[in-house]
Amino acid sequence: MSVAVLDVRDVRIHFGGVTALDGISLTVDPGEICGLIGPNGAGKTTLFNCITRIYRPDAGTIRFGGADLLAVPRHRIVRHGVARTFQNLALFPSLSVLENTVVGAHVRRGRHRALRAEALGILAALDLADVAHRPAQGLPFGTLKRVELARALAAHPRLLLLDEPAGGLTHAEVRDLGALIKRIRDRYELSALLVEHHMGLVMGICDHVVAMDSGRKIADGPPQDVQRDETVAAAYLGRAAA
């Protein structure tokens, strides 16, 4: 059996009186797109922040390709092969699309010219070649979301953490994004963990889905099974009613 790309086990973290993660475990296998769903406040972003070492869990282990990720200093996480995109874009507005992408590549050692040429290749693969030399500022939101993806890919990740990539996109853009994420997975041979509220996207592209509520895992399995799960439906209804 192959080693999981990501193996999260019994992770706990609390902030004051709030237990944000209450013994969460999940695995992402090589080449897999894993969806992470759950109502607001379930702990999805907190888990991302533990994986990227922004937060240190109180307990539990996080292994990446078999190695202890919690032993890796925060600033080396990207170099280890974990890259993320953000719910609210984190681009440099005045830099060009190409320059923003090259920023992502600089975690790797390499000559600037080579990194730049490679970044242009990534932009072409993401249909961004036309805007490569335009400043990020002023470009449509859907385009900027793809630039974030390009920047993450420039770091050569083995695992891509996508935090609500469909947020703020139109219906057609979400459909295109789903196809793009699958294309990226195949082309760059990576795995992805996708936090997303857009069920169409989750159902359309995930190989397996983990549902969370109150910092715990409440379901884990094929997308259709998780969607039909009564505990998952109750968790969403409970939050809506609260």
Ligand SMILES: Nc1ncnc2c1ncn2[C@@H]1O[C@H](COP(=O)(O)OP(=O)(O)OP(=O)(O)O)[C@@H](O)[C@H]1O
């Ligand atoms: N730095 C922090 N300080 C205090 N509480 C926090 C902190 N980070 C997260 N929390 C709390 O942890 C819980 C989980 O929040 P989190 O943002 O991880 O949920 P989420 O599932 O990502 O929600 P959403 O879908 O709304 O983004 C919430 O109760 C939140 O208020």
